[in-house]
Amino acid sequence: MILVLTMAGLAAAVFPAPVLADDHYDRVQVVEPYLELHTGPGRGYPITQVIERGEWVEILKRRTDWFKIRASDDKIGWVSLTQMEQTLLETGAQLTLLETKLEEYQQRRFEAGFAGGEFNNDPFMLVRAGYRLNEFFSVELTLGQTIGADSTSTMLYASLLSEPFPEWRFSPFFSLGIGQFRNIPKATLVGGVETDSSMANAGLGFNYYLTRRFVLRGDYIRNVVFVDADRINEYNALTLGFSVFFH
């Protein structure tokens, strides 16, 4: 029973009912001479209909910077953010849709991204997700993998990041992390032993806000892997990647 309910809940979450009650949607009034309705969420999709000044439209959903709207005569189409911002809410206030800009980036809460680069001269890839505690500090979880000629290493570490100049578009940061490092030698390597060790790292990097939700990020990380009581390996990692952010 619980399973069925969970499944139903999941299904409802994944496949939302396409049409909800009308009063669910926000209504706005067209004040520009007209709104252009595209067939899809992008400037490349053709404009097939227009909605004239004074008409009311319902906002059904948003995808990137495009809004799916329904007019009173059931015309449906996609309108650009620039045009939507020219409409008025029922209260008479201008619709504030928050185009993703630098200010939004500076107030970001969650961040996720991936990067590629090198780890001890071997190819390296990682995914990361972060949460910003306040203007200056964030915590982050990174899962990385490096594929060498003789072995594959996977690492998972948690980091604390400190960004001294969060208001800059190009903003440097420091990071400190601890985690786990697993090295699996290739099957063909004679005498190779799988190792599972603790690791710590310190890094220096930068965030560069590109546009919309895109951030370019570079990291230099010095990793220390505690193989056993008297063996410590050190590796340098250099990565470049993209992040996107949310609130």
Next chain:
Amino acid sequence: MSRSYITVQAVWLFAIFLPVVGLAQAAETKDTNAEQVIQPQISRRDVRAPAIDTENFEIGAYIGILSVEDLGAYADYGIRIAYHVTEDFFIEGVYGKSTISDESLCNLGLCLFPTQQQDLSFYALSLGYNLFPGEVFTGKRHAMTSGVYLLAGLGNTTFLDEGHFTVNFGIGLRVLPVDWLDLSITVRDYIFQSDILGTAKTTNNFELAAAVSVYF
């Protein structure tokens, strides 16, 4: 490397972080007592941003055919997650699996695998670019939005317990029968170094995949 060296490094790092902590505290205790000289006579306007349902994520599954260089073509399947950042760009992650075999080589007297069937798995993180937005027409009365997109990314391909750093390039066509449903076909080349036949060489491994994804 000795323990004392690590201690020195740790101290050095604290030295980096200390001024930052100071800076953060200084910023938080900024003077907030400035008196407001002019009292505005304007009534507060409703600046509530409407709660609009955003659908920028996609999750889905796919089945396909993966051609592994020197070994043959095999059925594969996987999952995909995408995030649409702008109308032009999206980020996509895929994880796929297949079972490969050395049967064709074995028939030539060159058995390479410890057992004939071997698991292959791969993941790829890619950046996508929506190249040609458009529409496809089905019959006289219906049109569906569509798009041709390009993909490029990095990942890993694992088989025989060995990882291979993999670069991928692809092109695909997506069709949306309804706004939240994405049906796509992607052709992708997974390129990695393989020494399966003795000497290391760059291999091109093409995949043709059909995916069903939903926006949420």
